[in-house]
Amino acid sequence: MSTERSPLLAPTTDEAPSPPGVVLPKTELGEKNGMSTADFRWLMTGLWTLTFIASLDSTIVATLVSSIGSSFEAMQLSSWIGTSYLLSVCCFTPLYGRLCGIIGRRGASLLAGGLFGAGTICCGLAQSMNQLIAARAFAGMGGGGMAVVGSVIVSDIIPLKQRGLYQGFTNLLFGLGAGVGGPLGGWLADTVGWRVAFLMQSPLLIGSLFILWLKIREPASFTSETFSHRQKLARIDYLGSLTLVGSIGCLLLGMSLKTTQNAAWGELRVWGLLVASGAFTVLFVIVEIFVAVEPVLPFSMLKQSNFILSFISFSMLYNVPLFFTAVRLSTAGSAGAHLIPNSICIASGSLFAGWYMRHTGRYWKLQTIGALLVIFANVCLSTWSKTSPEWVLYLSMAPSGFGFAVTLTTSLIALISAVDREHIAVATGVSYLFRTAGQVLGVSLSSTLTQSILEKNLKARIVGHKADKIIKNILDSTAYIHTLPPDLQEKATDSWALALRTVFFIQIIGAFFMFLSMLPIQEHHLPETVDAKPVASSTDEEEGSA
Numbered sequence: 001m002s003t004e005r006s007p008l009l010a011p012t013t014d015e016a017p018s019p020p021g022v023v024l025p026k027t028e029l030g031e032k033n034g035m036s037t038a039d040f041r042w043l044m045t046g047l048w049t050l051t052f053i054a055s056l057d058s059t060i061v062a063t064l065v066s067s068i069g070s071s072f073e074a075m076q077l078s079s080w081i082g083t084s085y086l087l088s089v090c091c092f093t094p095l096y097g098r099l100c101g102i103i104g105r106r107g108a109s110l111l112a113g114g115l116f117g118a119g120t121i122c123c124g125l126a127q128s129m130n131q132l133i134a135a136r137a138f139a140g141m142g143g144g145g146m147a148v149v150g151s152v153i154v155s156d157i158i159p160l161k162q163r164g165l166y167q168g169f170t171n172l173l174f175g176l177g178a179g180v181g182g183p184l185g186g187w188l189a190d191t192v193g194w195r196v197a198f199l200m201q202s203p204l205l206i207g208s209l210f211i212l213w214l215k216i217r218e219p220a221s222f223t224s225e226t227f228s229h230r231q232k233l234a235r236i237d238y239l240g241s242l243t244l245v246g247s248i249g250c251l252l253l254g255m256s257l258k259t260t261q262n263a264a265w266g267e268l269r270v271w272g273l274l275v276a277s278g279a280f281t282v283l284f285v286i287v288e289i290f291v292a293v294e295p296v297l298p299f300s301m302l303k304q305s306n307f308i309l310s311f312i313s314f315s316m317l318y319n320v321p322l323f324f325t326a327v328r329l330s331t332a333g334s335a336g337a338h339l340i341p342n343s344i345c346i347a348s349g350s351l352f353a354g355w356y357m358r359h360t361g362r363y364w365k366l367q368t369i370g371a372l373l374v375i376f377a378n379v380c381l382s383t384w385s386k387t388s389p390e391w392v393l394y395l396s397m398a399p400s401g402f403g404f405a406v407t408l409t410t411s412l413i414a415l416i417s418a419v420d421r422e423h424i425a426v427a428t429g430v431s432y433l434f435r436t437a438g439q440v441l442g443v444s445l446s447s448t449l450t451q452s453i454l455e456k457n458l459k460a461r462i463v464g465h466k467a468d469k470i471i472k473n474i475l476d477s478t479a480y481i482h483t484l485p486p487d488l489q490e491k492a493t494d495s496w497a498l499a500l501r502t503v504f505f506i507q508i509i510g511a512f513f514m515f516l517s518m519l520p521i522q523e524h525h526l527p528e529t530v531d532a533k534p535v536a537s538s539t540d541e542e543e544g545s546a
Contacts, residue, residue, distance in 0.1 A: 039215050046211030047153070049204055050113065050146050051170055055177030056184070057120070057143075057201060061085075061136075063185030064194045071194065074129035083256045084133045088140025090252055090436045091245040096145035097429020098296050100152045101422070102232050106216040109149045113209045115142030117202060124198035148432050151412075152425045156219045160417055161361050161526040164409050165354030172347050221422055237296040240287045244296060246280035248437065255444040297430060308514040309411070310438030312374065312507050313404045315446035316381070317342075319503055320397065322450070326478040326496040328386060329489075341394055342401035349405030357413060357526060364523035367410040371515040373403030378511050382504040385497065407518075408435075417524040449506070450499050451475060457495035462488065 069078030099108045119139025126132035254273030257263045288295040324335035377400035458471045473480045
């Protein structure tokens with residue numbers, strides 16, 4: 001085995017390999033981490049495999065929803081295949097940040113990968129829709145953790161000045177997995193059956209976990225601890241974790257019932273869950289402030305979240321296709337094609353942010369520009385109409401993708417640079433929690449608002465003895481609009497346009513508050529070595545960065 005010291009650590013679930021020729025000093029990676037070039041490459045392989053599997057799984061499952069529902073003759077429950085997974089991811093993601101420091105990076109990664117793998121295998125063997133939904137929820141207990149632990153592992157080795165570039169490269173890998181997953185899932189469903197799509201992930205997952213078990217090196221802060229296993233387990237904030245899971249789970253479940261099953265706000269299962277979420281939130285705050293010795297979610301880190309950004313971006317990704325299918329009456333393929341500039345700019349924006357931070361060691365100005373681009377993109381969306389030129393519709397999404405990627409990349413680095421090294425794992429878990437929660441709530445709340453405004457608009461425009469049936473059909477399916485006579489079709493599309501425009505205006509407001517929340521963020525000079533502590537920039541050196 002070669003004894004040559006490794007170049008920068010390659011990707012994790014958040015990072016990707018550095019360009020050729022970028023090599024850290026031997027004393028920085030080699031002597032302190034004891035890893036050869038071959039060890040780095042094996043570790044990179046394990047982490048990259050987890051990244052690819054996670055992205056592949058998301059789009060494969062989305063493609064198989066119809067086949068699975070038809071197979072079990074339970075299409076009415078098919079939406080819960082995705083919802084159960086996301087709910088579980090949101091609830092358990094923040095726990096892994098603390099677990100990294102209690103059971104170690106290796107233990108946390110094996111736990112996350114093991115839960116995800118066991119749940120995925122159970123999905124392939126499920127004999128009913130309820131069993132499959134439960135298995136997806138079980139898989140979600142580890143799915144979010146894989147991303148958090150991978151990010152923490154990289155933070156142990158990669159200097160902050162280099163880290164953003166790795167995240168940009170991994171976004172490309174994640175996009176590759178997502179791009180392959182859709183066609184692959186459809187082909188498997190049409191040939192050998194949907195179960196294979198779950199079971200085929202097992203060999204890759206087992207192989208990657210074995211590599212990580214062999215190659216992960218724990219940081220000195222963990223290996224130097226003298227706590228026994230019982231003492232380490234006693235440090236876990238069980239009560240805080242339970243109340244956090246209850247708070248997030250009840251909130252997202254209540255919102256999902258409202259949006260996916262069209263439940264009324266007055267139904268007990270909806271408002272009861274929302275009330276329960278509020279009660280769990282109060283208990284969680286009490287536990288974290290007055291009871292927990294090592295809080296699972298330190299409140300000092302809440303100001304550094306990606307919640308608003310993820311909320312806006314996923315609200316946009318959900319509602320933009322609806323504009324094409326419900327307002328312009330285009331095909332789903334055409335709607336998807338208009339998202340291509342957004343996807344391209346997400347990849348390029350993340351890479352550019354990483355390159356910029358690597359060469360300048362700064363992020364505040366770029367983060368601010370990214371937030372302004374998100375505002376600009378939403379202003380463009382609010383001007384869309386039936387007569388908008390195609391080039392406007394295509395280019396309007398580009399600033400959003402670029403701004404989203406830049407802001408997401410820089411905000412993670414800003415968070416990590418603002419906390420002590422021993423708190424990086426917890427901070428990473430917090431960041432991923434708010435990112436995932438923002439994604440779920442961005443879709444569910446915007447869907448609820450759109451449907452509410454749409455229904456009001458339709459009732460004002462469509463009257464007559466069959467009005468209720470027509471309105472219900474329009475609310476249930478955009479394809480139904482194509483079957484309406486011209487006058488009703490115009491009323492339906494106008495109602496959809498007004499509802500979506502309202503949502504886009506609200507996104508502008510959200511983007512503006514996101515911009516304001518980023519202005520006070522303190523910029524730190526990003527160090528070029530792992531152990532160096534970030535130093536806050538002075539206002540003289542960087543006007544407005546404080």
